[in-house]
Amino acid sequence: IWSAALVVVPEMTLAVEVLSVQAGPTDEDGIYFMDATVRLDAPIVAVRHVVTHLCDHKDALPYFTYCRIFEISGRTAWSYAVVDAPLLQPRDYTIVSTVLQNLRPNGTGVYRTQWRRVTDKGPPPRPGFVRLPFNEGSWTLLPRDGGQRTELHYHVRCGSGGAVPGWAAGHVSGITLPEYMKTLERLAQSEERAGRVVAPSAYPGAGVRVQALDAVLPAAKA
Helix, strand or coil, rough: CCCCCCCCCCCCCCCEEEEEEEECCCCCCCCCEEEEEEEEEEEEEEHHHHCCCCHHHHHCCCCCCEEEEEEEEEEEEEEEEEECCCCCCCEEEEEEEEEEEEECCCCCCEEEEEECCCCCCCCCCCCEEEECCCCEEEEEEECCCCCCEEEEEEEEEEEEECCHHHHHHHHHHHHHHHHHHHHHHHHHHHHHHCCCCCCCCHHHHHCCCCCCCCCCCCCCCC
């Protein structure tokens, strides 16, 4: 993961193409994986902008109730998030994300970033929350149609924690992937129309909002 004003825009056509997706349990107990390749009807600079500003769009992402980037150093950012899905205890985690390859300032090239869970930063485990035992993955964005469309490669390995088996979590992730990618496409289109897309620069964190974590974090719902 690397406040936008509300704007009203015309109805947008969503044309996500799921080119491939594989998801399921791994050999490690409780950990599932997903590898997906999709094509989005949005410019690569806009998709990159959304990927680097996911915390600013948490209200558009299913079940995210808290998300903050609290530190950036060079190509690396640390963030803390809470996911509160129905019928489950809320999950939380801290990850460190590193930009491996950035777009050129003119918007050409390839964008690659990876993340992994960390325990040396962020809040300690909290009552009422299940701390994800494992969370790592990557985004790779490639330009298509002269950069006006984007091919996105999404890889994730995650442990849900608690009593949720890896095969079940992987199955649900595979089913919900198209809707998640449609949300990214919709956000990229709307951010571009609103003129909020930050052009790539030599510093990958340019324009990314860094906020200190709340001194008292929201408690788990009763």
